Amino acid sequence: MAERPALTNTIRRLRFNHGEMTQQQLADAAGCTRQTIVLLEQSRYVPSLVLAMRIAKVFGVAVESVFMLEE
Amino acid sequence: MEIIYSAVAVLLAAILGVLSVLLALRALGLPSSTTDERLPSAPLQRLGVSALASSLVPAVAAVWVILYAGIEGYGTRDAVRLLVQLLGAFSVIAAAGPVVVARRRAARGALRLDERDEQILAGAPVTQSWVVLTMIVLWSIALTELYWDAGAVPVGAVALLLWTTVMAWAIALPLGIIFGYRRA
Numbered sequence: 001m002a003e004r005p006a007l008t009n010t011i012r013r014l015r016f017n018h019g020e021m022t023q024q025q026l027a028d029a030a031g032c033t034r035q036t037i038v039l040l041e042q043s044r045y046v047p048s049l050v051l052a053m054r055i056a057k058v059f060g061v062a063v064e065s066v067f068m069l070e071e
Numbered sequence: 072m073e074i075i076y077s078a079v080a081v082l083l084a085a086i087l088g089v090l091s092v093l094l095a096l097r098a099l100g101l102p103s104s105t106t107d108e109r110l111p112s113a114p115l116q117r118l119g120v121s122a123l124a125s126s127l128v129p130a131v132a133a134v135w136v137i138l139y140a141g142i143e144g145y146g147t148r149d150a151v152r153l154l155v156q157l158l159g160a161f162s163v164i165a166a167a168g169p170v171v172v173a174r175r176r177a178a179r180g181a182l183r184l185d186e187r188d189e190q191i192l193a194g195a196p197v198t199q200s201w202v203v204l205t206m207i208v209l210w211s212i213a214l215t216e217l218y219w220d221a222g223a224v225p226v227g228a229v230a231l232l233l234w235t236t237v238m239a240w241a242i243a244l245p246l247g248i249i250f251g252y253r254r255a
Contacts, residue, residue: 032185035113039187048186 006070029058088164095121095169119248126166133158146227166241195247202243206236
């Protein structure tokens with residue numbers, strides 16, 4: 001079985017750059033739980049496209065600026 | 072007269088079940104006690120723990136009654152049968168009720184279940200399937216060993232097989248939710 005590529009993100013940095021937004025605030029804005037945000041920041045969960053786009057919209061940036069594929 | 076006893080048992084089970092569902096639903100609003108760096112618990116995760124705890128108590132009590140009275144006692148004594156049915160129904164409501172209510176609240180927008188929660192909920196029935204299969208295998212082996220010489224299985228044993236399997240199936244739902252959060 002082919003190894004899944006890793007997905008990294010800049011959520012933590014973007015949070016701090018947006019008025020030190022808390023994980024709970026980001027979760028509320030993106031419509032997910034704080035646990036999901038924590039797992040995303042730790043790269044332990046791969047979000048759906050919808051959630052990824054919601055998170056990017058919260059920060060006002062493109063999805064590619066938030067999530068990057070590491071091959 | 073037995074119909075009245077059964078009706079009372081069902082009514083008591085429903086009341087106890089609703090109370091335990093309300094208690095489990097309170098866990099949805101509890102704040103997560105972890106720090107920002109450790110993994111906080113999700114509302115559905117807390118509900119799963121609460122539902123599992125409240126459903127295990129009557130289930131263990133039912134098993135204790137069954138072991139105390141035996142299969143023959145279950146088949147011949149009305150009080151034993153009604154007590155097991157009461158505890159069994161209570162256990163099922165306590166296990167599955169909170170999850171059903173949580174899904175309805177989420178559909179109305181009153182509760183947040185995100186995509187991860189939905190994935191975990193969708194995966195919980197796998198645990199239920201394994202539990203049911205295990206119960207059927209265990210009961211089959213037990214009844215075969217106990218009644219092979221007799222050549223027939225008492226009706227009470229069949230009823231117990233059903234009740235215990237249904238209880239285990241219901242309890243496996245919050246258990247599957249908890250396993251899902253540990254795996255995810």
